Amino acid sequence: MKIGRYAKTIVAAVVAGGVALTVAMGDDVLTATEGITVALAVLGALGVYVVPNAKDDGLPR
Template sequence: MKIASAAKSLIAGIAAGSAAAITAVQDNVLTTGEGVTIALAVLGAWGITYAVPNKQNNTGI
């Protein structure tokens, strides 16, 4: 596991979770379904982002 891949997926999870949370609490109430949606957004972002490899540097630098 490379640090760049883990950091990339961590940031993606935070971004997805915060976007879902902001949308969920627009009415000042967080329901169980909205909590599940936030958790699934974070987990989905972690999994998808971690699975996609970083672009390889082929410039020889």
């Protein structure tokens, strides 16, 4: 497994989870709802890797 291929995805997941965790820990207590929010942020960032890039049809947008 080449880590370089997944580097941007891993960084995006870590940053998304870190930001959500920072906000969730504002009161020094991590509730179940906040934990789910952190998990969904990480999964959302990982989900971006699964969706393929759109093919460029050459038309201006």
